[in-house]
Amino acid sequence: MINQVIELAERPDGQPSENNFRIKEIETPTTKDGEVLVQSKYISVDPYMRGRMRDEKSYMPPFEVNAPIQGGVVAEILESKSDNWREGDLVEGILSWQRIQTVRPELLRKVSPQVQPSSLALSTLGMTGLTAYFGLMDIGQPQKGETVVVSGAAGAVGGVVVQIAKIQGCRVVAIAGSDEKTTYLENELGADVALNYKTTTDMSEALKTACPEGVDVYFDNVGGEISDAVIPLINKFARIVLCGQIALYNETSIPHGPRVAPLLVKRSALMKGFIVTDYQNQIKEGVTALSGWYQQGLLKHQETVVEGFEKLPQAFLRLFTGEKLGKLVVQVN
Amino acid sequence: MINQVIELAERPDGQPSENNFRIKEIETPTTKDGEVLVQSKYISVDPYMRGRMRDEKSYMPPFEVNAPIQGGVVAEILESKSDNWREGDLVEGILSWQRIQTVRPELLRKVSPQVQPSSLALSTLGMTGLTAYFGLMDIGQPQKGETVVVSGAAGAVGGVVVQIAKIQGCRVVAIAGSDEKTTYLENELGADVALNYKTTTDMSEALKTACPEGVDVYFDNVGGEISDAVIPLINKFARIVLCGQIALYNETSIPHGPRVAPLLVKRSALMKGFIVTDYQNQIKEGVTALSGWYQQGLLKHQETVVEGFEKLPQAFLRLFTGEKLGKLVVQVN
Known part of the structure; x- marks a missing residue:
């Protein structure tokens, strides 16, 4: 062999x-x-x-x-x-x-x-599903009726976040990079609105329209300019879950962008990074929840x-x- | 009259x-x-x-x-x-x-x-003391032996934060803008190290020396370049308490600076803004704690x-x- x-x-x-x-x-x-x-x-x-x-x-x-x-x-x-x-x-x-x-x-x-x-x-029942579960549930703490925005929404983590947020009764706005993906997000994963950031000329305006009541939870897989369009729309006590910053991973120096601290102060908002291993003592809880939803057909x-x-x-x-x-x-x- | x-x-x-x-x-x-x-x-x-x-x-x-x-x-x-x-x-x-x-x-x-x-x-027993108390205790959650950095440390909120962090058994590194203030912080308020950002040529190096075990809590009253020097030193699970961003309040457009999200992901760190009125249902708890320390002579x-x-x-x-x-x-x- x-x-x-x-x-x-x-x-x-x-x-x-x-x-x-x-x-x-x-x-x-x-x-x-x-x-x-x-x-x-x-x-x-x-x-x-x-x-x-x-x-x-x-x-x-x-x-x-x-x-x-x-x-x-x-x-x-x-x-x-x-x-x-x-x-x-x-x-x-x-x-x-x-x-x-x-x-x-x-x-x-x-x-x-x-x-x-x-x-x-x-x-879905392993690392990426658990990443979605702990980031959204523990940091994002989505409440029924709130608006959740997910970047990188057609990705391994994002697709699970979209589905869990719908299970929690939230309005879900999903951001992805192709029409194939946005169709999939709306038709298969249940996103209320999916935006193709590559073809949308003004993401800020498109997000404002998609989030008429502002953004309560932003689950960010991407960072960079997409986040720059989402973050100004956060509500008081919003939670920004930093899961990945793939737009920035290949940068060779520290990237610059709009400072977020002043807005976080104004909105009493939270931003937190995490990695799934932070939750290693709770893996059983996560797997149980994900498997349950999967068996009920709520999680694709x-x-x-x-x-x-x-x-x-x-x-x-x-x-x-x-x-x-x-x-x-x-x-x- | x-x-x-x-x-x-x-x-x-x-x-x-x-x-x-x-x-x-x-x-x-x-x-x-x-x-x-x-x-x-x-x-x-x-x-x-x-x-x-x-x-x-x-x-x-x-x-x-x-x-x-x-x-x-x-x-x-x-x-x-x-x-x-x-x-x-x-x-x-x-x-x-x-x-x-x-x-x-x-x-x-x-x-x-x-x-x-x-x-x-x-x-001390009113709005600024309560701001220090809730920001540090609820968001910062300082643990004995941890390193707490405070910007705007000789200010109304900062001075109380320095003292509460010492009461909690932390190493406290205070940043202020004059030698009169740094002397006051070290001699009167008990800071372990106080740095004058106006005369320190390399704040990043000075902070590295002052925080040999990294930064666990950063209580930020100031924002801008001082934060840019502190934030790269945060430890895993650090808490950045955003109280004010006075360095940026007079800006007329959204200021730019180094993006913090990638580092927050790497360190599983939290950044949260707040205003004292977020805690209006807990004012009594705060006043009781502050008054107790004041009467014991722990809070000047x-x-x-x-x-x-x-x-x-x-x-x-x-x-x-x-x-x-x-x-x-x-x-x-």
């Missing part, structure tokens, strides 16, 4: 490219006592990983050059030298971009056989699946060009 | 000046049933009032041109046509800049005779008192030039 790994060949400067990655063949390691040998089934590509490519302090340590990229992986146990873990079990964890690897099972969560397809453990599954381990770098680069709907996952075959 | 009022003569464009105010003599009104007639003793000048001079929606309605300026006043009741209020009582409320006026007592709070001098009801009284009703416009203008220590109050005589 071929074993392959994808390493960080060099750190990107600005927009990443395929040159930043290196795929190579390696030996399959021997399973030591206490370890399991796993074969990757689905591998996740996520915007936050761009941050780990920089050599700077952040919420997770940076990737090392000439070492494997790491990210969310659903894998099957091929061999277990650990109690409580059995051959054939499906597991999920932050693992290397590698076809077959050994791992200490403390780093793994079991994926229930009810999660079908198992890639959902990386998306939305994934773009790319086939082929060797497509991982290309799939990662697609995150920054917006050419996808929902969660982007690579199926290893 | 002369009666006088100070009106808004015209809205300031940028930095306010004495031309924006008009002092004039008026008749003393007759007290109607249900009203009280009060004589102003101390009148407060506060930075937030600059916002009310603009013709735009904010947390309080704008002042009207050719109508009295309004702000915090401690007054004595000269005549009462309302039950429960007696001649000689001291009261506090948002009243007109006027020597003698009639008022409906629903708008008043009694000032306890134990509050000595009664101007404290406008400062710090006021700059200007004498003369007609000095109100000048006193207000001093807020923007920084030439004062603690709370600026005008004693009417």
Whole structure:
């Protein structure tokens, strides 16, 4: 069986490219006592990983050059030298971009056989779903009848936020970057209004029309100019949930823009960043809520699946060009 | 007895000046049933009032041109046509800049005779003390051993924040604009380090040295470039309390600066604006805590008192030039 790994060949400067990655063949390691040998089934590509490519302090340590990229992986146990873990079990964890690897099972969560397809453990019922759930529910605290604006709304996190906000009884205004996406948001995910920021000439005006009672919660996946159009519309006691700032991830210096502090004072408003691991002690609560909505048909599954381990770098680069709907996952075959 | 009022003569464009105010003599009104007639003793000048001079929606309605300026006043009741209020009582409320006026007592709070001098009801035991208390305790949530940075630290709110943060067992780094103020902050108010931003050539470096373990709470009264030096030093889960943005109040267009959202995401940090009236249902809790510390000698009284009703416009203008220590109050005589 071929074993392959994808390493960080060099750190990107600005927009990443395929040159930043290196795929190579390696030996399959021997399973030591206490370890399991796993074969990757689905591998996740996520915007936050761009941050780990920089050599700077952040919420997770940076990737090392000439070492494997790491990210969310659903894998099957091929061999277990650990109690409580059995051959054939499906597991999920932050693992290397590698076809077959050994791992200490403390780093793994079991994926229930009810999660079908198992890639959902990386998306709606996994990291991105939990990101949407905790950010919206804990920081955003949406109340029935409030207006929730979501940027990057057709993305992996945004699509779940739109749906949870509708479940909470909110008016939802979704922002995305193509007519295909806005149609999907309005027709499939239930957004009240979806705006294509690429074709709308005056986003401020369009948002004012879409939010006649102002904005109570802004769930921001994007940052930059889209946020500059949304933030002036916030109401008293608004909550701005900062999930990602993908528009700014490839900047090489600190970007400038309109200062938000004066408006936050005027509106007694809150802005808070977070990462899903801040909620690691509440994962069970999140999974239970998401699974419940999913089983009731209130939460739709939305994934773009790319086939082929060797497509991982290309799939990662697609995150920054917006050419996808929902969660982007690579199926290893 | 002369009666006088100070009106808004015209809205300031940028930095306010004495031309924006008009002092004039008026008749003393007759007290109607249900009203009280009060004589102003101390009148407060506060930075937030600059916002009310603009013709735009904010947390309080704008002042009207050719109508009295309004702000915090401690007054004595000269005549009462309302039950429960007696001649000689001291009261506090948002009243007109006027020597003698009639008022409906629903708008008043009694000032306890134990509050000595009664101007404290406008400062440490009144609006600015409560602003410090709720902002720091509710939003900042300082924990023992954490590092708290305070900008505008020698101001009315800042000076109380410094002292409460010390009471909470924090390391306190205070920023102010003169050596007189930094000496006062270190020697009188107990700041661990006080930095004069006007003479410090590299604030970023000075702050790094003063905060070897990073910044957990930043209580910001100022905004602008000082915040730009503090914010990059925040720790994971830091809280940025936005109380005022005096550096930006006189701006005539939306100021630009480094975007903070990417860093808030990286550090899972919170930034929240507020105004003391957000806590109007908890005033008693705040006054009790502040009075307790004041009686124990843990909280020092710090006021700059200007004498003369007609000095109100000048006193207000001093807020923007920084030439004062603690709370600026005008004693009417």
